Amino acid sequence: MSMETLRSELRCAVDAAHNKKAGNVTLLDLTGLGAFTGWFMVCTGFSTRQVAAIADEIEQQLGRLGLRLQHREGRGESEWVLLDYGGFLVHVFTERARLFYDLERLWRAARRISIPDPGPESASAGAASRPGATDISEGSAEA
Numbered sequence: 001m002s003m004e005t006l007r008s009e010l011r012c013a014v015d016a017a018h019n020k021k022a023g024n025v026t027l028l029d030l031t032g033l034g035a036f037t038g039w040f041m042v043c044t045g046f047s048t049r050q051v052a053a054i055a056d057e058i059e060q061q062l063g064r065l066g067l068r069l070q071h072r073e074g075r076g077e078s079e080w081v082l083l084d085y086g087g088f089l090v091h092v093f094t095e096r097a098r099l100f101y102d103l104e105r106l107w108r109a110a111r112r113i114s115i116p117d118p119g120p121e122s123a124s125a126g127a128a129s130r131p132g133a134t135d136i137s138e139g140s141a142e143a
Contacts, residue, residue: 026115
């Protein structure tokens with residue numbers, strides 16, 4: 001799977017997270033698992049302020065695509081912000097909260113797609129011209 005074959009809203013969310021320097025961006029495909037949504041996007045912010053900035057950027061960029069946020073949990077100094085778009089959920093965690101809640105383990109039956117962090121040279125170039133933007137790796141958390 002490549003970035004180009006992902007649904008446009010997931011690509012947009014990934015790019016928005018990278019715009020705010022989110023780390024360890026991972027997509028979990030929950031299709032066929034009886035989940036209440038199709039996808040989780042999980043990423044890390046390295047401070048509560050960065051968590052808020054990442055979530056705000058994702059919300060703003062998806063809004064430009066015409067997607068309406070159905071529900072948001074967490075504001076201000078939260079260590080975890082949840083953005084619910086119906087067909088997918090975005091989880092933005094601090095490192096500590098991500099380790100504590102460990103959604104990747106909880107949903108280990110889901111297909112996992114790890115998105116590499118953009119390199120320093122591509123941070124200012126934007127996601128569209130990011131070298132290796134199609135180099136995403138898939139796997140199962142069970143492996």
